[in-house]
Amino acid sequence: MSPTIRSLVIPVSDLDATKAVYTALLGSPHTDESYYVGYNVDGFEVALNPAGAGGGPVAFADVEDLDATRATLLAAGATERDAPRQVAPGARVCVLADADGNPIGLRGK
Template sequence: MSGSPTQGIKTVLHPVTDLEKSKAVYAALLGVEPSADSSYYVGFDAAGQHIGLVPGGGMTSPVTYWQVPDIEAKLAEVTAAGAVVKEPAHEVGPGRRVATVTDPDGNVLGLLQDS
């Protein structure tokens, strides 16, 4: 095996059509305000990662699973901010629950809770 091992996902960019609506959902998901906020890019720094929202461009986003301490509380928080539940919280293994929501542009966001 060659090269250095990965340090995990540090930056994720998501295409959006309505920057303001998406900004509210991601702020609720991450629990922080944007560190960069302009008409052409909104970025958040949380837990050593940078999440960017880019209007236009034709990109598609990967599904990323965000570790949360209370999946039901986070589902309530992000749906109140405008996300839509795609897959309700359910157990996928002993002590592990997952759920997915969609942001205002249909990007899928995963939530994961380990007990």
């Protein structure tokens, strides 16, 4: 199974102000919490993350084996930006960076 990009996480400094803009564009969020606001756009997740470290949006690729994919990308020259962490039951994420510092998000088990 090849990785599929199904979500875009946008780090924000002012959740309420940013949420107003994205709600005007995308409609009401399906999740509206102080730690995460999520919109479903035809099966694609657009999320606002007030705890984001900045550096722009991160597209997350869904992968079968997060650890194996992470190891493959690190061996190919990627660097680690955010170590793997649990975000929901059965779901972990991490963020790597390519040679130019562009983020590469991975989401899997």
